[in-house]
Amino acid sequence: METITTNNERQSLNNVQVGNNVRIFNFVNAYGCSIDDNSKVGAFVEIQKGATIGKNCKISSHTFICEGVHLEDNVFVGHGVMFTNDLFPRATNPDGSPQTEADWKVIETHVRKGASIGSNATILAGITIGENSLVGAGAVVTKDVAPNSIVAGSPAKFIKNI
Numbered sequence: 001m002e003t004i005t006t007n008n009e010r011q012s013l014n015n016v017q018v019g020n021n022v023r024i025f026n027f028v029n030a031y032g033c034s035i036d037d038n039s040k041v042g043a044f045v046e047i048q049k050g051a052t053i054g055k056n057c058k059i060s061s062h063t064f065i066c067e068g069v070h071l072e073d074n075v076f077v078g079h080g081v082m083f084t085n086d087l088f089p090r091a092t093n094p095d096g097s098p099q100t101e102a103d104w105k106v107i108e109t110h111v112r113k114g115a116s117i118g119s120n121a122t123i124l125a126g127i128t129i130g131e132n133s134l135v136g137a138g139a140v141v142t143k144d145v146a147p148n149s150i151v152a153g154s155p156a157k158f159i160k161n162i
Helices: none
Strands: 002-004 011-013 016-018 023-025 069-071 109-111 149-152 157-161
Touching: none
Parallel strands: 069 109
Antiparallel strands: 002 023, 011 016, 149 157
């Protein structure tokens, strides 16, 4: 079973801004984010606050889109893709006290229009994935990806231009 929004006006569902004709499948955990028109979110996806999903995107199951991740229009995200938003994560401060949101800063990541990310890729914080580029399945992306290029491997390396 799935949830389909077909209204002609944007609506807010549990602090999520949802555009027209968005399809959200069961077991999605989304809060404080926006998902634009005609996008599709597969089962078992988490989209955190402050993340933005453009128009006509497809996010496959078991993907994690954390705070600070921004997908432009027409982006494809394969199954089990993991985004990060902190290059030096810690559970505690140097004094041993638990970290809170006040103790770290979100590092934003941008996936430009028409890019595709293969299944099980990991995208480190602060990366820009260029327009119409392709990230191979299982890649670990540690630096920016140029527009219209293909990268793959761990760490991801340039393969060729599209």
